[in-house]
Amino acid sequence: MMREFEIERQFDIKIETLKANKGVYYLKTNKGEKCLKKINYGPQKLLFVYGAKEHLINNGFNAVDKYFLNIEGEPYALVNEDLYTLSEWIEGRECDFHNIDEVKIAARTLAMLHEASKGYDPPENSKLKSDLGRWTHLMSKRIKSFDKMRDMVRKRSNKNEFDLLYLKSMEFYKDIGRKALKTLESSEYIRLCDIAQNDKSFCHHDFTYHNIILDEENKCHVIDFDYCKREVRTFDISNFMIKVLKRVNWDINFANAIISSYNEVSPLLDIEYKVLYAYLQFPQRYWRLANRYYYNEVNWGQNTFGSKIESIINEQEDMLKFLEGFKNEYQVE
CATH class of the missing domain: 3.30.200.20 (Phosphorylase Kinase; domain 1)
Structure with a gap:
């Protein structure tokens, strides 16, 4: 109490x-x-x-x-x-990710936040939080965990709806995860980590609708920095983009609006698009949901898990079409 x-x-x-x-x-x-x-x-x-x-x-x-x-x-x-x-x-309303104008305001705000984050020296008695340089390792570890979870399912005598959907869809996501890792490994990711390290910048790491509050004049406030850490800014951008895209059937117009609005404030380097693409490719939501389910990380009901995995699987076609469009639009090799 x-x-x-x-x-x-x-x-x-x-x-x-x-x-x-x-x-x-x-x-x-x-x-x-x-x-x-x-x-x-x-x-x-x-x-x-x-x-x-x-x-x-x-x-x-x-x-x-x-x-x-x-x-x-x-x-x-x-x-x-x-x-x-x-x-x-902070008084106001949560950002509406179906509203492209509000999404643009949020994208410009994120760029301003990233610019203002530069030069941060944490207090000496604080614990430095950083994911710089870790993403090739994290992706690789998560790809392996798909097999571990599949083996757990196979050992179950009573398989429920989630288990069956996982077994059916797992290879698709493992394959796309491998492609994302390959994209990241062939990118200038480490160089971008060095830039972020030298800039002493940080990311919000949970830039989503309920942490983006708009007041009556459409001024944007950002709350809940619990997960902030040293990180390449493309992580924040991709995370934000996916949170928007899954709500608008992976409409590339929203992705373009986010990038052009962000670029108005803080232009992305050419080498950042490939890293951004790798993050967009990686099936983070699918991995996270399965991980939560098989390692009992949250106590949602069976139906919640079942409907969540189903809705992710139902997005496959839209997501693949989006990734192809993004790759062409931003000339990712």
Whole structure:
């Protein structure tokens, strides 16, 4: 149980209203509206995230959910060994990924965020989070895990709908995963990692509709930096693109709109398109869903898993058509 008086004492506020809201708490306090969130990682990682947001603000990108400090000058409250952060409550609506104009605003905002992230030196007592240089290894490991999960299914005497769909579709995704790895290995990925390392930039790593908040004037705010880390920016762009594309039947017009809007602020280098293509190719959503299912990572019901794998499989044709179109459009060799 969260002890409210400890939150009040440590952040020096008085709570007038407290409501649970999508995994966080909405607070009305004597110092305005705030967002209280329980953090499921340690203080060193949190200091990296806090430092990243402060760095963006200092570089002119202030459309973030800034953390408040406690009375000791730390960006968290410690209650019964649980960490809580207090940030500004950002009023607005979630970005509509079916609306191409809102998607363009989000793409320009992401480019501004990436530009403002440059030159970030994390606080010395923080834990550096980085995926630079890791993606060939990660892809290779995930491709192997497709076989491991298939073997798990084969050993089951009672196979359910998810198992049968997995067995039927797994080779297709393993094959496309191999192609993505080949694309990445033949790209300038390591050179781009070196550039990101030298730029000291970082990525949001979860740039999706519920973390992109638009106010009444269509100004875009970005929240929830829990997963931010050193990373090549094409990862963020591809992740954002896939989140949009799966909602619009892999319509290449949305991909083009994202790229041209991003380029208006921070033009991509020619060598970045191949790496972007490799990320778009890799069947990350399929792998993640199977991984969650076979390793019990989330407790969704059978029906949820079944309908999710089915909808991913149903996208195969649209996705392949999109990848072919993207490859031609951006001359990926």
